[in-house]
Amino acid sequence: ETSAEQRRFDEIIAADSRIEPRDWMPDAYRKTLIRQISQHAHSEIIGMQPEGNWITRAPSLKRKAILMAKVQDEAGHGLYLYSAAQTLGITRDEMTDQLITGRARYSSIFNYPTPTWADMGAIGWLVDGAAICNQVPLCRASYGPYGRAMVRVCKEESFHQRQGFEILLTLMQGTDAQRRMAQDAVNRWYWPSLMMFGPPDGDSPNSAQSMVWNIKRFSNDELRQRFIGMLVPQAEVLGVTLPDPELRFDEEAQQYVGGEIDWTEFFEVLAGRGPMNAERVRARREAHEDGAWVREAAAEYARKTTLRQAQ
C-alpha cells in the first residue's frame, strides 16, 4: 500500500517535474542526493589544488589572471553544491569533516599531479570538457536546487574548457619542446578523464535507481562515448594524438570504440591509493585548520552584533 506522499512523489517524477526541499521524498532519494551532491562539491573544492599549483608560475600575467578566475569559479561551484546539499539536511561542518578525515569521495581525476604548465591546458580541455558532458544533463536533475546550481556551473565550465583548449593550441603552435609538453600532458590526462564518468554501466550500482529518479539522465558509458566523440575532431584541430591506438570509428554502431580502460587504476585511486590522494586531503585539512581563526572571529563578531542589536 503506497502512502499518499509516495504517490505524490511518484507523480512528480513521472511528470518529469521538480522535487523541492520542502517536498516529501523517500529517504533513499534524499540519501543518494546527499551522496552525489556532496561528492560533487568536494570534487570542485579539491579540484582547485592541481590548478592552484600553477597560479604563481603561470607563463604570463594574462594566463595567471585567467587561471585565477577559473580556480575562483571552482570554489564558487563548490559553494553552490554544498548549499544544495544542505537543503537535504546535512550540514556544511559534517561534509567538511567527512572530507578532511578522508572519509568522503571526490572525483578520481584530482588525484593526479600537474608537473608542467601544459597540464593546465589538458585539465581545461579534458577534465572540464568531461565535466561539461556530465553536468549538462544534470541541469535537468529532478531535485530542484541541484539542477538549478548546474545551470550556472555549466556556463562557467564552457569558459574553462575553451581556455584549456587555447593553452594547448598555443603550445602546439610553438617550439618542438612545447609541442612535446602538450602531447605529454594529453597522454597523462586522457585515460583518467574517461574514468571521471564512473565505472562501466554493468558495474555501476547507483545508475539504475538514479535514472528511475531522473537524477542521472544518461548512463556512464553513454556520456563517456559522447565525450570521446567530442574530443576526436578537437584533437585533430590541436594536432595532438589521443593516446589510444585502438580508437576508431565503428560505422555500424556509429560511434567511436577504443581500447579497454584500466579499471584497476580507477579502483586503486578510489581506494585512496592514487598518486596524490594523501596530499590533496592533507592540503584541504591544513587549509581548514588555518582558517579556523577566521570562522571563530566571524562567529564572535556575529554574536556581538546580535547582542548590540538586542540592547
Ligand code: 3HC
Ligand atoms: N571518482 C570518484 N568516485 C567515483 C567516480 C570517480 N570518477 N566515478 C564513480 N565513483 C563512485 C561513485 O560515487 C560510487 O560510489 P558511492 O556509491 O560510494 O558514491 C561508485 O563509484 C559507483 O559509481 P556509480 O556509477 O554507481 O555512481 P553514480 O551513479 O553516482 O555515478 C558519477 C558517478 C557519474 C560521478 C555521478 O556521481 C555524477 O554524475 N556526479 C556528479 C558530477 C561529478 O561529481 N563530477 C565530478 C567531476 S569534477 C567536476 O565536475 C569539477 C569540474 O569543475 C572540473
